[in-house]
Amino acid sequence: MSAQTNGTIAVFGATGRQGGAVVDALLDREARVRALVRDPRSDRAQALAARGVELAAVRADDPASLAAALTAVAGFSFMTPEANSLEEVEAEIRIGTALVDAAVEAGVPHTVFNSVFGADRETGVPHHDSKHWIEERLRGSGLRATMVRASAFMENFATVMAPTLEQGRIVLRLPLPEDVALKMISIRDIGRIAAALLLGTAEAPGGAVELVGDELTGPRIAAAFGARAGLPARYEALPLSVLPSDLDRAMFRQFAEATENPSDIAVVRAIEPATLDLAGWIRATGWTAPTT
Template structure:
């Protein structure tokens, strides 16, 4: 199948590209900078330069590649110069309208679990509005709503513990059913040959929901190091968000801080998955657990750290032997 993927350079998007190629699909990726996406070309994808903020570039790319399916995994990053509204709302409107004009047969969109419950959080509100716009577009659509990715846990918990830095925990600990992006990609690519997913929205939850304290404990056990935890009340988070709203260059940070309130609310982000696995014909026992993911990560990192330490010791010993200033008895 000829697939048009948006957001292919992202944490999730690259896994979708890899999975689609591995399963024999023809993949075209809309990218802002082909130079930064050469790895996708090396995998076998065709790169088409374009930008969600420029509707004509989307129209031209779809016309060129002749794709029948769109998988949209794009979103703004906190460091982007473009705002969440520009990319995650107006950009998605542009993409959906281009899909209508190109007579796309199936549009697969990534939202967020529980978006409808947080209308005061900009990213959640925009995701919900985009879902509504897609439903009203007349396109065959599938909406996938993951709650969070294992990959985000590394920077938030694992690395600070290894580097003896503080982990910031805010508000009441929320249990989140994270998933590995490779498993999320399975669902996205499986949509390509599942007409049963048309017109449906699916929450995607991992095998178990984890609170921040549970994740920290797991990381401590696997790393053999004690975490430094700094707990902040939700009021401090809200005050910081209000401050960042005053400056245009911190708008994205402000919006992301608002999203942090979701994971500090104490309301679990989890969902039953039995029916979802049945519809997608996937085996739940093959879904990676957080324990296995972090075990592999810490084993690999700690082994590398030991190797680096061993090399440093060898270099120091060699340096002492070669030193011309070494004293003689």
């Protein structure tokens, strides 16, 4: 294991969910953080500044601003914008490429890229393959780089994948066959694992780690929420056609195929021993059954 890193850690995407979790974890460890932001005057950027985070104004289409913001940092964490269309996928690749090139120019000692599960290969999912291509750019850059590849977010069970309460029963519906185990991780733990790698308190074997905190089939996920609510639970598998876009359908197809690839949760917990399983996430978030 490497010696603990001192110095400023730069974070691109600090005002978003994953980047915000990285900032939280770094500040919890009393690290110095520099957030690379488009608008330092925005409410989210100012909220970071109020917590002691240094702000650096950057533009993804301005290489000089990126390289300047990365000057003399001890580490760099970045994630690319979430893509919801093929045009946004192309923009994601451009931004990722610009960030890698800026890290090279600035001579960043260690870069951690928040990627996606399975990005070690092309999958046919456009907004996952974009991260594969960025990983390839990192590998060819000469930088010391670590890939943290997130699986499905547990937080989605509080929003787009939230269970419902119907006739006294918890009901979970997903476009996933009932015999397929969904790999998942909490966003909190993505941040904690990235921070540990950036600060040198842990290392990822082979320079990459697949982030899985739990792996459960739909019926077992429903049962976990039912147990918390003290109610019976039911799972219903939906067809992919319920999803609104081709990208979403491709992603859930990949979720189903990902069950063929083994998860090594022990590696994840070696980096962050307190990594949450789904039941732990349900407890930690204080989830309660919906009222209707």
